[in-house]
Amino acid sequence: MSFVSTIRVIKFAFQNFVRNSWMTVATVSVLVLTLVSLNMLVAMNVLGKVALSAVRSKIDVSVHFRPDVDDNRVQTVKIFLLSLPEVKDVTYLSQADALTQFNQTYHADAGIIEALGEVGQNPFGATLIISAHNLEDYPKIMAALDDPLYADVIEAKDFDDRQAMIARVEAVSKKLELFALAVSAAFGFIALLIVLNTIRVSIFARKEEIAIMRLVGASSGFIRMPFYVEAVLWSVVALAVCAMIVLPAFMFSQPYLSDFFGTDSVDLLGFYAANAALIVGAEFGATLLMSCITTKMATAKYLKV
Amino acid sequence: MIRFKNVSKTYPPDVIGLQNVNVHIRPGEFVSIVGQSGTGKTTFAKMLIAEERPSKGQIVVGGWDISAIKPSEVPLLRRQIGVVFQDFKLLPRKTVYENVAFALEVCGASAKKITSVVPQALKIVGLTGKADRYPRQMSGGEQQRVVIARSLIHRPKIIVADEPTGNLDSLNTREIIDLLKKINEFGTTVVLVTHNRDVVNELRRRVITIDRGMIVSDQEEGRYLL
Numbered sequence: 001m002s003f004v005s006t007i008r009v010i011k012f013a014f015q016n017f018v019r020n021s022w023m024t025v026a027t028v029s030v031l032v033l034t035l036v037s038l039n040m041l042v043a044m045n046v047l048g049k050v051a052l053s054a055v056r057s058k059i060d061v062s063v064h065f066r067p068d069v070d071d072n073r074v075q076t077v078k079i080f081l082l083s084l085p086e087v088k089d090v091t092y093l094s095q096a097d098a099l100t101q102f103n104q105t106y107h108a109d110a111g112i113i114e115a116l117g118e119v120g121q122n123p124f125g126a127t128l129i130i131s132a133h134n135l136e137d138y139p140k141i142m143a144a145l146d147d148p149l150y151a152d153v154i155e156a157k158d159f160d161d162r163q164a165m166i167a168r169v170e171a172v173s174k175k176l177e178l179f180a181l182a183v184s185a186a187f188g189f190i191a192l193l194i195v196l197n198t199i200r201v202s203i204f205a206r207k208e209e210i211a212i213m214r215l216v217g218a219s220s221g222f223i224r225m226p227f228y229v230e231a232v233l234w235s236v237v238a239l240a241v242c243a244m245i246v247l248p249a250f251m252f253s254q255p256y257l258s259d260f261f262g263t264d265s266v267d268l269l270g271f272y273a274a275n276a277a278l279i280v281g282a283e284f285g286a287t288l289l290m291s292c293i294t295t296k297m298a299t300a301k302y303l304k305v
Numbered sequence: 306m307i308r309f310k311n312v313s314k315t316y317p318p319d320v321i322g323l324q325n326v327n328v329h330i331r332p333g334e335f336v337s338i339v340g341q342s343g344t345g346k347t348t349f350a351k352m353l354i355a356e357e358r359p360s361k362g363q364i365v366v367g368g369w370d371i372s373a374i375k376p377s378e379v380p381l382l383r384r385q386i387g388v389v390f391q392d393f394k395l396l397p398r399k400t401v402y403e404n405v406a407f408a409l410e411v412c413g414a415s416a417k418k419i420t421s422v423v424p425q426a427l428k429i430v431g432l433t434g435k436a437d438r439y440p441r442q443m444s445g446g447e448q449q450r451v452v453i454a455r456s457l458i459h460r461p462k463i464i465v466a467d468e469p470t471g472n473l474d475s476l477n478t479r480e481i482i483d484l485l486k487k488i489n490e491f492g493t494t495v496v497l498v499t500h501n502r503d504v505v506n507e508l509r510r511r512v513i514t515i516d517r518g519m520i521v522s523d524q525e526e527g528r529y530l531l
Contacts, residue, residue, distance in 0.1 A: 030514040212394050215354075217459065218383035218411035220376065 005222055013229030020202055023085055024234070027191075027198045031291070034187035035283055041180035042279065043268055047257065048173030050266050055169050056135050060102070062158050063145060065125035069153045074126045077150055081130055084144060086137035091129040098124035125155055136164065164239045177231065192294050194230035195234070199298035210303065224299050231291035239284050247272070306332040306464065306494050307353065311457060312362035314348055314518075322348035324518040326362070330496065332462070335489045337505050340515035346498045349515065350467045353496065354386050355379045365408060367462060378494055387456025387464040387493075391446045391471035395440040395477045401451050402436040403426070408458045426454040430484060446477025453484055467498045478504060502529040 001009070017024055065074055074092065081090045093101070099122045107113040118121070132138050141155060203210065213223050250268040257266040272279060307330040314322035323345045330336050338507055340346050355374050363372045371382060390417040395404050405426055409419045427433050430450040440448050449469055456464055466485060470478040482504055489495045499505060505512055505528065512527025513520055522530055 002413045004415055006415075008410055054505065209396060211398065212407065213411045215383060215394065216390050216408035216411060216455065217380040217382075219380045222413070224409055 001219075001221060001225070009222060009225040010229055012226040013233060016206070016226060016230050017233050020198070020205060023198045023201055026162055027194055027234050028238050028241065030187065030191045030194045031234055031287055032241045034184060034191045035238055035242035035287065036245055037180060037184040037187050038283060038286075039242065041177065041184055043250070044173070044176050044180050046271050047261075047266065048169075048177065048269060050171055050261055051173065052166070053128050054261050055166055059131075059135060059138075059166070060136055061130045061132075061141065063128045063130065063154055063158045064158075065127065066126040066154055066155045067123060069125055071126065073153050074128065077145075077153070078128055080144075080150070081128065081141070084141060086132050086134070086141055088132060088133050089131045091131075093127040093129060095124055095126050098122075098127050118276050139157075188290065194292060195231070195291055195294040196298050198293055199230075200302050202227065202230070203298070203302045224303060227295050227299055227303075228292060231295045232288060235284060235287040238287060239280070242283075306330055306367060307496070308336070308363075308365040309349075309352075310363040310365070312352070312359045312364060314345075314352070314357060315360045315365065321345075321475060321518045322357070323352075323359075325516075326515075326518075328520065328523070330494060332494055333492050335486065335495045335508070335510040336497065337508060337510060337512045337527075338515060339494060339500060339512055340452065341500060344515045345518040346500070346515055347467055348518075350465050350498045353463070353465050354388055355382055359425060367495065380412075384459045385461050385463065387453075387459070387461040388457050389449070389452050389464065389466040389469045391468035393440070393445075393452050393472075395448055395451060397440055400437050400439055401432060401443070401454075404440070404451055405455045405458060408455045412459070412475055413431055426457050429457060429488070430454040445473050448481050449477070449481050450484060453481070453488070457488065461493065463494045463496065465496045465498070467488065468500070469497070470499065470501055470504060475503075483528070505529040 063077070065077075071094070078090050078092055081087050102116070102124065103113065130141060132141060145151065145154060145157065208222055247269070250272070254266065254268065257268070258264055307328070309326045309328040312326045314325050316322055326349070338346050338349055348357055352359060353366065355371050358448065363370060365371070366382065367385065369382070374382060396407065399407060402423060404425045406419045409422065414422075424433065424436075427436055430453050432447065432450055435443065435447065442453070443451070449472075451467075453464075464485070468482050469485070473481060478501065482500055485495050485497065486508075497504075497508075509526050512522070512524050512529070514522040514527075514530050
């Protein structure tokens with residue numbers, strides 16, 4: 001196609017874009033909804049990872065010793081633990097510290113504090129709080145503590161509850177992602193139908209013009225191309241509108257998300273800035289591909305040239 | 306220039322459009338194709354511009370066998386044949402000038418060519434002073450003249466006019482036929498499809514009569530027979 005024809009194709013596409021303004025608004029709106037839901041999917045993915053990382057960073061294992069075990073034994077266990085390559089840190093909590101911590105935790109519950117008073121002496125043993133380099137290392141550390149040398153002095157280990165918590169966060173995160181994916185797919189399907197209908201209406205509205213084009217010898221490509229260019233225009237405008245919705249929304253929600261997760265690592269805007277080319281490219285590519293496939297279907301079905 | 310060899314057209318399931326038609330139209334001829342409604346006149350015209358394909362036989366236009374023309378070649382054929390229809394087919398939101406220029410625009414002509422050729426075409430049809438008017442501001446005869454100007458824009462060797470006077474009064478009919486005669490005098494072959502008895506009888510040119518898809522008469526200086 002010559003340069004002059006290309007310019008005219010673009011001109012005709014712009015004319016259609018403006019003249020069928022209501023159809024354009026409907027088409028762009030549904031494409032924007034699809035893109036926004038896709039961005040929600042991306043955001044949920046990022047937030048899910050942040051949530052998991054926040055939970056993981058807070059995970060440790062507490063090893064409670066029997067009250068009659070003396071500090072030297074506890075320190076021996078601590079040294080043993082620190083010698084393990086999987087262990088990042090071990091914090092020692094003495095019997096007195098354990099009692100203080102308990103009192104602080106349950107100071108509002110008079111019944112518990114009273115019951116503790118009834119005991120008459122400190123019922124808590126010392127505690128070692130272990131942090132591992134990786135979550136997967138905890139079972140190995142626990143297994144090391146099952147050695148009879150140490151097992152006899154240990155009263156309890158609390159790790160299983162945290163594992164359940166991680167599993168729950170992962171499950172919720174996956175369910176949310178699945179939900180967002182389903183919403184995106186639904187909007188995508190609706191967008192497909194709307195685009196199809198818009199082109200059908202556009203072809204119908206330009207029936208006379210197309211008939212004249214055919215009569216006077218316009219090529220099939222020249223007649224079809226404006227519909228494709230229009231699809232490109234829809235994609236560009238939808239992407240721009242989506243950016244105008246999503247970016248301010250992320251900017252607004254940033255402090256609330258940081259508060260909620262209790263970490264400063266929630267940086268959706270930063271994530272988008274770092275992956276801008278990939279995200280914009282993928283979303284534009286997907287929208288364009290969808291619009292063009294639908295245009296191809298619509299012109300093949302309704303545009304006989 | 307135009308040759309139909311044993312051309313038949315059957316529409317599903319078994320409606321006959323044309324039946325074993327053999328015609329040879331020489332360059333520069335003015336030929337009227339006449340017949341009652343539904344006899345195959347329009348099918349004949351549509352086949353000339355590859356709007357319809359023959360079920361059987363061969364159609365040759367200017368040495369080009371268009372019986373099995375490729376879809377990509379159809380636009381090239383249509384740039385060589387001007388077409389005029391009864392229902393004008395003008396774009397209401399474009400001026401006379403824009404309607405005529407549109408035929409060049411969509412075929413990729415340069416702006417320079419458009420500004421040079423369009424006024425010439427409007428001059429031939431006598432609409433120079435009305436280039437800025439819209440179709441709704443013009444009479445039926447004037448609108449048909451715009452269509453003729455548009456059909457001339459590619460300087461075709463052949464003009465196919467399918468009932469060009471069907472929507473016109475007698476005065477406008479005469480003007481349009483005179484215009485077609487003038488174009489024919491420049492050397493363009495004119496194929497006029499009509500069922501207007503007076504037009505055919507006044508023309509005193511070649512008349513091909515079609516009845517029930519078959520050519521029943523072909524006279525060099527003919528009259529409307531049916």
